[in-house]
Amino acid sequence: MGGAKSSRTVRAAVLGATGYVGRELLALLARHPSARVTHLMSSGRDGKPPFPIEQAHPSLRGRFSALCGPLDLEGLVPSEVDLAFLATPHETAHDLGPVLLDRGLRVVDLSAAFRLRDGGAYPRWYGFEHRAAAALAEAVYGLPELYADAIRKARLVANPGCYATSIILALAPLLGAGWVNVRAGIVADSKSGASGAGRAPSDNLHFSEVNENLRAYALFNHRHVPEMLQALGLEEDSFTFTPHLLPITRGILSTIYVQLSEARTLDQVVALFRDFYAFAPLVRVYGAGSLPEIQAVAQTPYADLGFGLDQTRRRLILVSALDNLGKGAAAQAVQNMNLMFGFPQETALL
Numbered sequence: 001m002g003g004a005k006s007s008r009t010v011r012a013a014v015l016g017a018t019g020y021v022g023r024e025l026l027a028l029l030a031r032h033p034s035a036r037v038t039h040l041m042s043s044g045r046d047g048k049p050p051f052p053i054e055q056a057h058p059s060l061r062g063r064f065s066a067l068c069g070p071l072d073l074e075g076l077v078p079s080e081v082d083l084a085f086l087a088t089p090h091e092t093a094h095d096l097g098p099v100l101l102d103r104g105l106r107v108v109d110l111s112a113a114f115r116l117r118d119g120g121a122y123p124r125w126y127g128f129e130h131r132a133a134a135a136l137a138e139a140v141y142g143l144p145e146l147y148a149d150a151i152r153k154a155r156l157v158a159n160p161g162c163y164a165t166s167i168i169l170a171l172a173p174l175l176g177a178g179w180v181n182v183r184a185g186i187v188a189d190s191k192s193g194a195s196g197a198g199r200a201p202s203d204n205l206h207f208s209e210v211n212e213n214l215r216a217y218a219l220f221n222h223r224h225v226p227e228m229l230q231a232l233g234l235e236e237d238s239f240t241f242t243p244h245l246l247p248i249t250r251g252i253l254s255t256i257y258v259q260l261s262e263a264r265t266l267d268q269v270v271a272l273f274r275d276f277y278a279f280a281p282l283v284r285v286y287g288a289g290s291l292p293e294i295q296a297v298a299q300t301p302y303a304d305l306g307f308g309l310d311q312t313r314r315r316l317i318l319v320s321a322l323d324n325l326g327k328g329a330a331a332q333a334v335q336n337m338n339l340m341f342g343f344p345q346e347t348a349l350l
């Protein structure tokens with residue numbers, strides 16, 4: 001069973017292989033020394049017969065011999081597959097997850113279908129009723145820097161959202177140490193590249209709408225809010241999150257404003273984070289004089305964290321950057337797979 005050190009090859013299915021996250025997963029799995037992709041599936045909506053995945057993703061040319069077929073659960077059985085990655089819309093993953101678990105597969109879901117412990121929160125935040133209570137109850141939130149032990153044993157891992165990853169990694173050490181005056185409020189202001197919205201075209205993601213533009217959206221109601229509150233133990237009235245759409249393809253930069261409960265030096269803050277992430281190979285903590293930026297993390301599996309402090313007024317600004325398709329999605333999913341199957345967590349990532 002997972003968690004033990006393993007030398008065998010993990011047979012993986014990627015559902016949602018034609019999407020942006022699917023592409024990133026496949027690129028990482030292609031270079032994983034102990035993983036083999038056995039099934040690639042898309043919605044099958046277009047009625048096409050199975051096709052080489054390079055038709056959807058030219059960058060994957062020559063990397064996979066298996067064809068990408070329509071969604072078909074028949075071959076997804078333990079004699080053929082160990083793990084299914086769900087890189088599909090939330091409601092599709094909600095329906096697939098329990099079926100695959102019942103068949104004895106392990107699952108890493110990149111959608112939000114199993115992220116919220118409270119199933120009753122889904123109608124408000126995601127617009128559908130959650131009807132998979134047993135799967136939801138056993139799901140483990142897949143943020144390895146916080147929950148590695150549970151992930152190792154999990155059958156179902158709910159990979160966190162991209163914005164959520166950038167903000168939880170920045171706030172968890174501070175909140176855990178009790179260094180934040182939470183009553184003063186925490187404000188997180190994030191900017192994301194357009195691939196965060198997936199591949200399906202829409203009016204407001206049209207090139208001319210995004211290019212040379214910057215816009216805020218989903219004020220007070222972005223879907224990642226509840227998973228951030230859940231992971232950080234915060235209440236809605238002390239946390240404000242505003243996402244923005246940047247005219248770039250990949251990357252997220254979050255700027256987070258907090259008031260410290262006691263006076264601290266920047267060196268103390270940096271030391272707290274370096275200690276917290278001492279065994280986290282994908283988190284890079286910056287010292288004084290430099291700050292994370294999107295160019296440093298795009299196309300990488302890293303989450304970068306940096307700080308600015310107004311010591312007199314105890315105001316701390318955290319800057320957190322990652323690639324939404326990397327540590328915000330596929331790299332984190334492979335990191336979770338590595339933990340679940342006993343490989344070093346950075347395998348195929350660094």
Ligand SMILES: NC(=O)c1ccc[n+]([C@@H]2O[C@H](COP(=O)([O-])OP(=O)(O)OC[C@H]3O[C@@H](n4cnc5c(N)ncnc54)[C@H](OP(=O)(O)O)[C@@H]3O)[C@@H](O)[C@H]2O)c1
Nearest residue numbers: 016017018019020021042043087088111196198199324329
């Ligand atoms: N983009 C990001 O930065 C990011 C980050 C973290 C998490 N996520 C989550 O990861 C998941 C995938 O995101 P994405 O950006 O890759 O989306 P995407 O580019 O729109 O791709 C969606 C994939 O799901 C497939 N699909 C759609 N409807 C389906 C159905 N009814 N049954 C089976 N497959 C279906 C699509 O197949 P067709 O090509 O046939 O339509 C495609 O392969 C989403 O849940 C998203 O919220 C995304």
